[in-house]
Amino acid sequence: xxxxSILAGLALALFNVMxxxxxxxxxxxxxxxxxxAYTFVSPQIAQAARDYADLLNAKGGLEGxxxxxxxxxxxxxxxxxxxxxxxxxxxxxxxxxMLSTPVSRAVLPRIMKDGNILIQSLVGRGDAVDGNVFKWxxxxxxxxxxxxxxxIEYIKQKSGGTLxxxxxxxxxxxxxxxxxxxxxxxxxxxxxxxxxxxxPYPLPGNDQASAWTQIRRLNPDWIVSWSLSNMHxxxxxxxxRNGISIEKYIAVNWLNEVDIKNIGPxxxxxxxxxTNVAGGSNQPLVQEILKELxxxxxxxxxxxxxxxxxxxxxxxxxxxxxxxxxxxxxxxxWPLTPGKIKxxxxxxxxxxxxxxxxPITVTTQDHGGGGKTRIEMWDGGKWVPxxxxxxxxxxxxxxxxxxxxxxxxxxxxxx
Amino acid sequence: MxxxxxxxxxxxxxxxxxxxxxxxxxxxxxxxxxxVPNLAQGxxxxxxxxxxxxxxxxxGAPIWAAISxxxxxxxxxxxxxxxxxLRRLAGRPIIMILMMTLGLEIFLRAxxxxxxxxxxxxxxxxxxxxxxxxxxxxxxxxxxxGAVVTIAMFGFFVMFFRSRMGVVLRAIxxxxxxxxxxxxxxxxxxALSWAMSAVVATIAGVLWSSVQGVDQSLAQLLxxxxxxxxxxxxxxxxxxxxxxxxxxxxxxxxSSVLDPLLGGASRDLVDAAMLILTILIRPHGLFGRHDIERx
Numbered sequence: 001x002x003x004x005s006i007l008a009g010l011a012l013a014l015f016n017v018m019x020x021x022x023x024x025x026x027x028x029x030x031x032x033x034x035x036x037a038y039t040f041v042s043p044q045i046a047q048a049a050r051d052y053a054d055l056l057n058a059k060g061g062l063e064g065x066x067x068x069x070x071x072x073x074x075x076x077x078x079x080x081x082x083x084x085x086x087x088x089x090x091x092x093x094x095x096x097x098m099l100s101t102p103v104s105r106a107v108l109p110r111i112m113k114d115g116n117i118l119i120q121s122l123v124g125r126g127d128a129v130d131g132n133v134f135k136w137x138x139x140x141x142x143x144x145x146x147x148x149x150x151x152i153e154y155i156k157q158k159s160g161g162t163l164x165x166x167x168x169x170x171x172x173x174x175x176x177x178x179x180x181x182x183x184x185x186x187x188x189x190x191x192x193x194x195x196x197x198x199x200p201y202p203l204p205g206n207d208q209a210s211a212w213t214q215i216r217r218l219n220p221d222w223i224v225s226w227s228l229s230n231m232h233x234x235x236x237x238x239x240x241r242n243g244i245s246i247e248k249y250i251a252v253n254w255l256n257e258v259d260i261k262n263i264g265p266x267x268x269x270x271x272x273x274x275t276n277v278a279g280g281s282n283q284p285l286v287q288e289i290l291k292e293l294x295x296x297x298x299x300x301x302x303x304x305x306x307x308x309x310x311x312x313x314x315x316x317x318x319x320x321x322x323x324x325x326x327x328x329x330x331x332x333x334w335p336l337t338p339g340k341i342k343x344x345x346x347x348x349x350x351x352x353x354x355x356x357x358x359p360i361t362v363t364t365q366d367h368g369g370g371g372k373t374r375i376e377m378w379d380g381g382k383w384v385p386x387x388x389x390x391x392x393x394x395x396x397x398x399x400x401x402x403x404x405x406x407x408x409x410x411x412x413x414x415x
Numbered sequence: 416m417x418x419x420x421x422x423x424x425x426x427x428x429x430x431x432x433x434x435x436x437x438x439x440x441x442x443x444x445x446x447x448x449x450x451v452p453n454l455a456q457g458x459x460x461x462x463x464x465x466x467x468x469x470x471x472x473x474x475g476a477p478i479w480a481a482i483s484x485x486x487x488x489x490x491x492x493x494x495x496x497x498x499x500x501l502r503r504l505a506g507r508p509i510i511m512i513l514m515m516t517l518g519l520e521i522f523l524r525a526x527x528x529x530x531x532x533x534x535x536x537x538x539x540x541x542x543x544x545x546x547x548x549x550x551x552x553x554x555x556x557x558x559x560x561g562a563v564v565t566i567a568m569f570g571f572f573v574m575f576f577r578s579r580m581g582v583v584l585r586a587i588x589x590x591x592x593x594x595x596x597x598x599x600x601x602x603x604x605x606a607l608s609w610a611m612s613a614v615v616a617t618i619a620g621v622l623w624s625s626v627q628g629v630d631q632s633l634a635q636l637l638x639x640x641x642x643x644x645x646x647x648x649x650x651x652x653x654x655x656x657x658x659x660x661x662x663x664x665x666x667x668x669x670s671s672v673l674d675p676l677l678g679g680a681s682r683d684l685v686d687a688a689m690l691i692l693t694i695l696i697r698p699h700g701l702f703g704r705h706d707i708e709r710x
Binding site for chain 1: 532535670
């Protein structure tokens with residue numbers, strides 16, 4: 001009897017699953033780290049993706065085809081990410097997003113071999129913006145190299161157009177994420193003549209005391225920080241202890257409203273960050289989601305997350321992905337293939353998701369969409385843009401991109 | 416690197432080291448009574464910090480009341496861990512007991528992630544972040560406060576081990592079979608050591624959280640705690656105190672000199688070197704009993 005009940009349950013479960021995997025839906029795989037290192041950001045991004053999918057589905061989906069999101073946990077473990085990819089690939093999914101640098105790197109060779117689409121905004125290898133080499137990878141948005149170059153462009157603007165004699169400390173967590181911009185910063189330091197000091201600190205990022213002692217003694221004009229979440233909070237306290245003005249501090253995009261709250265909104269006054277999305281819930285797209293979903297108790301998570309810049313980051317990633325697929329269906333028709341989706345994404349031109357992101361134009365050569373960011377400053381109550389959307393030192397960034405993507409292409413041909 | 420920088424790194428290192436000692440004291444307390452190296456001490460420190468926040472944020476208690484309530488709660492949790500998980504392993508091979516504490520460590524860390532998520536939460540004890548200069552040396556107030564509390568805890572344990580209950584624990588530590596034969600309740604003594612260790616974990620959790628916030632990375636204090644405990648001698652509270660200072664000073668100076676050259680991992684290298692060298696050269700540590708030896 002018990003066995004019969006189990007079999008009946010399984011049959012029902014299968015029956016229920018089948019409609020979800022309907023052939024006319026567009027399926028996206030969000031293989032995310034929902035349990036380890038990326039949990040400071042993955043819930044907000046997944047929530048935003050689900051919310052936006054629901055909003056579009058209520059309007060008829062993408063050119064009449066409903067969006068289906070499949071969210072699974074890989075715990076930031078490359079092997080589990082590969083399992084997630086292989087399993088969902090067999091189920092016919094063509095668009096994947098890993099939201100993790102190590103997992104994206106691990107999955108990338110399979111994506112390239114299979115000819116599926118890898119969305120890897122803000123994570124993964126920076127040279128993947130080279131669409132000539134990484135045909136199936138779309139790191140839409142700024143790479144860490146582009147972000148760092150844009151920070152230096154801002155410093156140059158603030159220094160009266162020249163960087164000669166300017167001291168910049170690069171304060172970074174000493175693992176691949178933090179080390180990523182070192183190459184481009186060294187190139188720019190040599191070219192522009194500013195003094196670059198590298199100040200690493202160890203994982204897990206709580207022990208910054210000796211790094212800040214070094215920075216105090218270096219007395220830099222600017223501090224560019226490649227840190228995540230709470231590491232910025234600890235940095236702010238160390239800066240105060242060391243008598244260093246927080247106005248010198250320019251954070252990478254991974255600093256959100258929770259961090260500001262933990263630093264203290266008044267203490268954080270003057271702090272800066274680079275970003276590729278406009279923050280806050282007053283953005284038109286966020287407002288529409290609040291009205292259509294959260295006001296009707298149909299949201300996919302806690303309403304307070306919608307005020308988080310990482311929520312907007314999720315909206316940015318998926319507004320781009322959904323728009324690319326919509327263009328693919330519109331241009332080349334149904335059924336979708338990875339090739340059609342690729343063409344769709346490469347058709348994005350000056351797309352800004354109704355003001356949410358820097359306008360992006362994706363081409364067959366540039367899968368990054370232009371790599372624009374802007375510098376914002378916390379004024380005690382809100383983020384105030386300090387620049388327009390900028391993409392500085394593009395020649396230098398692309399020179400590093402080409403150099404590294406050529407290495408990848410060479411290693412692939414030798415296999 | 417000038418002399419003042421080195422002195423500053425050494426001074427702050429000593430203060431940080433004293434805070435490591437607090438984690439090590441928890442390990443030593445349990446080892447003294449039951450010869451169990453508790454690999455869950457880091458996770459207990461993390462759990463205690465979350466319990467404090469639960470009282471402070473969810474129940475709305477003032478922070479000092481929340482800490483007091485957390486101390487009581489952790490005392491009970493310490494007793495419960497010993498009663499439910501450890502006591503039934505009495506007489507089993509040490510490797511089984513070690514694996515049990517490792518299992519506890521994973522359980523507490525994963526459980527906290529499930530309940531509270533991965534976002535770091537602040538714990539504000541009201542310690543000012545303003546610069547504090549002693550002559551030319553910048554001293555971190557949070558570390559200084561932590562060091563004072565650690566020394567106070569050490570004083571408490573010196574007094575405690577002279578009390579009636581403390582003498583009972585020392586007797587169990589010296590020879591639990593003999594203690595048993597003269598009517599001492601060894602189980603109760605061991606349970607008390609787990610409870611006291613959980614209380615020390617609470618104080619360590621509060622102090623470290625005030626520095627770095629509350630998240631799962633607090634559990635990684637285990638590495639520091641184990642290094643200090645082994646260096647000082649696994650059964651010596653005083654050894655833990657002095658070894659903490661030693662490790663902190665060496666770490667501080669090494670990271671000042673080596674971090675710019677090697678990257679940010681020199682502290683971990685120092686920890687690993689200290690641990691390996693201690694086990695190779697002096698397995699009983701600086702102040703431990705000589706019966707902790709290589710066989």
